[in-house]
Every structure is written in C-alpha cells, then in structure tokens.
Amino acid sequence: MSTLYTEAQLQEINDSLKGKTPQEIVSWALxxxxxxxxxxxxxxxxGSILHLTTSQKEDLKVVWCDTGYNTPNTYRHAEELIAKLNLExxxxxxxxxxxxxxVVMGIPQIEDPMHKVFTEQVKLEPFKRAMSEHQPDLWFTNLRKGQTAFRDSIDIVSQGADGVLKVSPFYDWSDEQLDLYNEENKIPNEFKYFDPTKVLGNRECGLHA
Structure with a gap:
C-alpha cells in the first residue's frame, strides 16, 4: 500500500531535492x-528518462500503453530503445x-462528445489496467515544467489520488539540457510522434490531472 503524504510533507521532500541531479533524484526514489x-x-x-532510470535499476518495469495510432517512426524508435537499453x-x-x-468511431475532434470515449478506450483504460495489475508505489514520469499549465503547478515529486508517488527527475530541465544528455549518452530521439487524444501539444494527456 502506498504511503499517503500531506502537502507539507511533499513540500519538504521537494525542498530537499532542489539542486539535486536527476541521477540523485532517481537514487533517492529507488x-x-x-x-x-x-x-x-x-x-x-x-529515451532520456528510460536511460536515466534503468541505468540504476536494470530490471525496472517499463509499462508501454500503445494507443495503436503511433507513427512508423515512433514504432521504429521504440524497437531501437528497447534493444539498446534492454528494457523490461x-x-x-x-x-x-x-x-x-x-470504422465505428474514427478519431473524434476534441469538441465531439465521443472524444472522451475515444480517450478512455485508447489511453485511460489500458493505463488503469496496467496500474491495477502492477500496483506500483512509485511511478517515474518525464513530466517537465513548461509543458502544460497543470505540469507547471506540480513539482519533482507529486502524489496522485491513488496514492502513487510520481517522480519526475528531469522536471526542471530544458529541451537543450536533454539534447546534451542524449548526446553524451548516445541516446536516440524521435520527433515524429502523434497522440490522437491530445491534438494540441500543450493539452494535458489525461493520465496526470
């Protein structure tokens, strides 16, 4: 069972992690x-967060919720990273x-009432099923400040309503810093990506709010 933290406790944890490197944050979390x-x-x-975390825990469970609508580039990128990092x-x-x-629905527009049903089917239900089966107490994410308004409101460590502790080691990092990290660690990146539930890049994906 996950430990429930008060807002004050979460603030204390985040204060203690300020100035720590992503590697140190992952070490603390593990x-x-x-x-x-x-x-x-x-x-x-x-690739950055996958390399960062599995470098410290090789058998870390990696949950991939595939919507079925990824680009060919994304699927090739996934295969490359899975092999390169030996991901579980x-x-x-x-x-x-x-x-x-x-055939029966297509990809509904955001204003279409069916968009909510679509999002539940392709993203939320598989995610809920994964979390129910694995019952994690800690969830590594690559949430970063500046991505969405919601993500600006959280911190390195946050906690969902389900009690699972969410840890975002790169929370304060910019794209430029991650580019350098990838270059130094020879981690491939791929930008031809499509999320059918978001449409707009600054729209929350539904898993974190």
Missing part, C-alpha cells in the same frame, strides 16, 4: 520504493483494434 515502475509512450525525450517492457493495448475503431 531507496524508498518497493514497487517502482516507469511508463512510456516513446514520445520525444522518452510490459505492453498494454486497447481492447479494440484501431482498425475496428476507425
């Missing part, structure tokens, strides 16, 4: 976690194929 995992969708800069992938996909959904 010391307190009993069942950590990381989720990925292989979007841009996912746990794949979760929607219960209905994208081909079937294309």
């Amino acid at each position: 010391e307190i976690a009993k069942k950590p995992l990381i989720t990925t969708n292989f979007r841009p800069y996912e 992938i746990h794949l979760y996909v929607p219960k209905q194929t994208s081909s079937h959904r294309d």
Whole structure:
C-alpha cells in the first residue's frame, strides 16, 4: 500500500531535492520504493528518462500503453530503445483494434462528445489496467515544467489520488539540457510522434490531472 503524504510533507521532500541531479533524484526514489515502475509512450525525450532510470535499476518495469495510432517512426524508435537499453517492457493495448475503431468511431475532434470515449478506450483504460495489475508505489514520469499549465503547478515529486508517488527527475530541465544528455549518452530521439487524444501539444494527456 502506498504511503499517503500531506502537502507539507511533499513540500519538504521537494525542498530537499532542489539542486539535486536527476541521477540523485532517481537514487533517492529507488531507496524508498518497493514497487517502482516507469511508463512510456516513446514520445520525444522518452529515451532520456528510460536511460536515466534503468541505468540504476536494470530490471525496472517499463509499462508501454500503445494507443495503436503511433507513427512508423515512433514504432521504429521504440524497437531501437528497447534493444539498446534492454528494457523490461510490459505492453498494454486497447481492447479494440484501431482498425475496428476507425470504422465505428474514427478519431473524434476534441469538441465531439465521443472524444472522451475515444480517450478512455485508447489511453485511460489500458493505463488503469496496467496500474491495477502492477500496483506500483512509485511511478517515474518525464513530466517537465513548461509543458502544460497543470505540469507547471506540480513539482519533482507529486502524489496522485491513488496514492502513487510520481517522480519526475528531469522536471526542471530544458529541451537543450536533454539534447546534451542524449548526446553524451548516445541516446536516440524521435520527433515524429502523434497522440490522437491530445491534438494540441500543450493539452494535458489525461493520465496526470
């Protein structure tokens, strides 16, 4: 069972992590976690967080919730990273194929009431299923300040309503810093990425709010 932290306790934790390197943040997190995992969708800069975390815990569970709508570039990128980093992938996909959904629903526009149903099917249900099966107490994410208004309101460490502690080691890092990290560690990156549930780049994905 996850430990529930008060806002004051979370603030104290974040204050203690200010100025720490991402490597130090991951080390701290792994010391307190009993069942950590990381989720990925292989979007841009996912290679950075996957390398950072699995460098310290090679058998870290990596949950990939594949919507079925990724670009060919993303799928090739995923295969490259899985092989390069020897990732322990746990794949979760929607219960209905994208081909079937294309016939009965397609990809609804954001203002369409069916968009909520679409998002539940391709993203939220597989994610909930993954979290239910693995029951993590700590979840590594690559949330960063400046991505969305919601993400600007959290910090390195936050906690969801489910009690799972979310740790974002690169929270204060810029794209330029991650570019340098990838270059130094020879980590590939891929920018041809498509999220059918977001449409707009600054729109929250639904997993973190």
